Amino acid sequence: MKATYNLSKIMKNAWYLKRANVSMSFSTCLKKAWRNEKLAIMTAKIENRPTEQPKATEYRPELLIVPADYYGNSRTYYGD
Secondary structure, eight states: OOOOOOHHHHHHHHHHHHHHOTTSOHHHHHHHHHHHHHHHHHHHHHTTOOOOOOOOOOOOTHHHHHHHHHHTTSOOOOOO
16 A cells, blocks of 8 residues: 655654754755655554544535625625
């Protein structure tokens, strides 16, 4: 199974590393952040711990209907 990575967590880790060590280039920080994430996943596999899975979003089309009902198709400005 292909591992899924939390890219937001990796970027936050890279920016944390950059702020902690200003002289380090951002590409080096990204490399270290990726290495940290891969090591965390490997450690979790070795210790038989469940890895953090990204939260699945559900598709709810009823949320897309509300703006169309409010504004309609008349292309009228309602003064929001």
